Amino acid sequence: TVTRNDRDSSEARYSGHLDVQRDFQARYPYYLKAGLSYNLTRRERRNPIKTWNWVGPDGRVGTADDAMPLGIFAEPPGVGLANLPGFNLREPTYISTRKIYEYMVANPQAFVFNEAQAANARLANRRAVDEQVNGAYGMGNITFDKLNVMAGFRVEQTIIEATGIR
Numbered sequence: 001t002v003t004r005n006d007r008d009s010s011e012a013r014y015s016g017h018l019d020v021q022r023d024f025q026a027r028y029p030y031y032l033k034a035g036l037s038y039n040l041t042r043r044e045r046r047n048p049i050k051t052w053n054w055v056g057p058d059g060r061v062g063t064a065d066d067a068m069p070l071g072i073f074a075e076p077p078g079v080g081l082a083n084l085p086g087f088n089l090r091e092p093t094y095i096s097t098r099k100i101y102e103y104m105v106a107n108p109q110a111f112v113f114n115e116a117q118a119a120n121a122r123l124a125n126r127r128a129v130d131e132q133v134n135g136a137y138g139m140g141n142i143t144f145d146k147l148n149v150m151a152g153f154r155v156e157q158t159i160i161e162a163t164g165i166r
Helices: 097-106 115-124
Strands: 002-005 008-024 030-046 049-054 111-113 126-144 147-163
């Protein structure tokens, strides 16, 4: 089986805020301040996995060449523990993705695209999340001679909507 895992994602952010302040001159000067904020983050992820199954050089399922030895795709052993003096370790055999790709380009009939798996992956691996944060605040400040008093509040609302198969 040869699998190609294309990953694609996007993120967009939208935000804005409004602040207002009013100063009052009185015996004890004070001001009032208020504001609103809005933030929206939209994320999408698409992961359409594509799979090709080995059917052999004749391009037909269930024939003798389906069991063809895959040694033709073996990576030549590199410098590893097997080449160190005093060690008698066998170098593991790795499959070369480069050799598989080259064979696939030269012999496209030897691999069959799995349409059912691709359709399933398109649906199962698509996700979207919208996160909206709304906020508001109010505050006041008053000065009594050398004493400065500040008080306020802030409220936020977070709304998350998500779609996708889990």
